[in-house]
Amino acid sequence: MRTILVSGGTSTLGRAICEQFVRAGDRVYCGYVSNKETAEALADSYGSSLIPLHLDIQDPKSIASAIQEIEGLDVLVNNSGVFSVFTPTELLESEWQRIFDINVTGLFRLTQQCIPSLTERKGCIVNIASINALHPGFGGTSHYDASKGAVVAYTKSLAKELSPSIRVNAVAPGLLQAPYLDDANPLRQHYEERSLLHSLVEPREVAKVVQLVSDCRAMTGELVGVDCGYLMG
Ligand SMILES: NC(=O)c1ccc[n+]([C@@H]2O[C@H](COP(=O)([O-])OP(=O)(O)OC[C@H]3O[C@@H](n4cnc5c(N)ncnc54)[C@H](OP(=O)(O)O)[C@@H]3O)[C@@H](O)[C@H]2O)c1
Structure with missing residues (x-):
């Protein structure tokens, strides 16, 4: 049994990742900030295999106290990430900073504090990037695209710096199937038209790849894409 930490564990993708590892017999710490209710509901479903953990990656104290709770970390999944849409001229510096503070600096903060424990157990890190890092320019996403590009570069650099003790990889999902993307959503329609499989990406399919990696x-x-063939379309 391995011990896994998933940041943003109650998000669309985070939840699927937590469930994937729990089903494989691992013990999962499910990080949350505001969504305590979902984390507790997941714990009710999965018993002692899934442990809700308050973890705000913008707050070094929250990270430190969360890490103290965990004994012997094997896998860190840096899944927390936020998204917004603004044209480059509308985008306020404060929004650029918010996106970077969570998607990039927060990921760094959490990773740095997990390195000693991961080194001890010869563990690994899986960073959740996005196809936006490889195919930027969906429209209004320059700040998000730049943040995910930074995640990819950080992943590759860390893989070198932390070898051979800790393996570091990234997974780049395409547009995830989520309740807010109804059939009439133009982004959904565009994605389904262009992707080779004519489909959005099921979160559980990404979760399988996270576990495999x-x-x-x-x-x-490595950076592994899971995008239903969008980049090939
Ligand atoms: N959705 C997509 O189509 C898509 C596509 C490609 C890549 N991705 C990436 O996949 C990951 C998950 O995306 P998602 O769509 O599943 O997310 P989501 O449903 O939009 O939820 C965002 C998550 O980030 C957490 N979060 C926000 N601020 C945080 C902070 N300060 N500290 C720690 N966690 C924080 C939230 O926690 P609380 O809810 O508890 O506050 C929540 O779990 C992200 O890295 C995203 O960029 C998503």
């Missing part, structure tokens, strides 16, 4: 002892410094 965490298991595979021959992988480090």
Whole structure:
């Protein structure tokens, strides 16, 4: 049994990742900030295999106290991430900073504090990037695209710096299936039209890849896309 920490564990993707690891028999710490209710509901469903953990990656004290709760970390999944849409001229510096403070600096803060424990257990890190890092320019997403580009570069750099003790990889999902993307949503329609599989990405399919990447002892410094063939379309 491995011990896994998933930041943003109650999000659309985070929840699927938590469930994937729990089903594999691992013990999962499900990080949340505001969504305590969902974290507790997941804990009710999965018993002692899933432990809700308050974890705000913008707050170093919250990170430190969360990490103190965890004994022997094997896998860190940096899943927390936020998104917004603003044209480059409308975008306020404060919004640029908010996106970077969570998607990039928060990921760094949490990673840095997990390194000693991961080193001890020869563990691994899986960072959730996005196809926006590889195919930027959906429209109004320059700040988000730049933040995910930084996640990819940080992943590859860390893989070198932390080898051979800790493996570090990234997974780049395409547009995830989510309740707010109804059939009439133009982004959904565009995605379904262009992707080779004519489909949005099911979160559980991404979760399977996150688990695979965490298991595979021959992988480090990789970026794995899970996008239903969008980039090929
Ligand atoms: N949705 C997509 O189509 C898509 C596509 C490609 C990549 N991604 C990436 O996949 C990851 C998950 O996306 P999602 O759509 O599943 O997310 P989401 O449903 O929009 O939820 C955002 C998550 O980030 C957490 N979060 C926000 N601020 C935080 C902070 N200061 N500290 C720690 N956690 C914080 C939230 O926690 P609380 O709710 O508890 O506050 C929530 O769990 C993100 O990195 C995203 O960029 C998403």
